[in-house]
Amino acid sequence: MAFKKLPLSENSRQSDIVPLKDGIKSLLRAYRLQGKLNEVVVVASWEKVMGKAVALKTQEVYVSNSKLFVRLSSAPLKHELVMAKTRVLEIINAEVGEEVIKEVVFL
Template identity: 70%
Template sequence: MKKPGPSASSRRNDVIDLKDGLASLVKAYRLQGKLNEVTVVASWERVMGKPVALKTKEVYVHQGKLFVRLTSAPLKHELMMAKTKVLELINAEVGEAVVREVVFL
């Protein structure tokens, strides 16, 4: 005996793309800002290069500020002089202005 339930055609109407489903999930739980911050931290090595990444001890984002702890004082000074360029590169990688300021520690 056949059980009553949704027909196959009505199920197909409820199907959405995975991309759209994830986008609506991120929007519903307001996770986009945090995802962008994680993307910034994850892309630090790719954006700044291996030599800078090797001298980086810690990278994190808090309230729109990117904090970078470096182990090299000369590198810290050099990056402080190029702060605006670093800011542009990081925001270009994410695709929107996630970081408003860069702080080198």
Template identity: 85%
Template sequence: MAFKKPFPSENSRKSDIVPLKDGITALLRAYRLQGKLNEVTVVASWERVMGKAIAMKTQEVYVSNHKLFVRLTSAPLKHELIMAKTRVLENLNAEVGEDIIKEVVFL
């Protein structure tokens, strides 16, 4: 006759333990929020990626349909950034680690 232990051993609980990062990732995937979180991360990292000088001449930054819209207060800066649009796009996507932004539009 086999006896059951009244309390599960400490080792049996370890199979239920999931690292916090994996749990949050699974939650974001389940609620389909990862894409929106990445968009918010791109907008929030605009100053860090582009630098303080460009951020000071930026009026508005938002994402819609995988396009990043940036409203600038300086026409010469707008022209410079249009010429470097590909590099801006690569730097922003590299910051997030995924290709979130497909196009950058300077307004």
């Protein structure tokens, strides 16, 4: 049995084409992964956002329940960052492009 190849007009395929960016966004939305991805972006961009000096004194960075936990090896740095907590929060959320983190906790 031979299959006939139906001629396709160019417009019939164009309606199915979705930009890769939009396809990935809808996939993340469908599987409810966008929030987790944003948390990973926050952790991955810690050094970029805070700078090399802070990153060198950072032992651990993780997110839990919209809170960013940062373990530091320097007490003076911890004190300085606690005083600038709201600014750190703003910078981190600006990096992601939406409010992912509601609170920053320095350990």
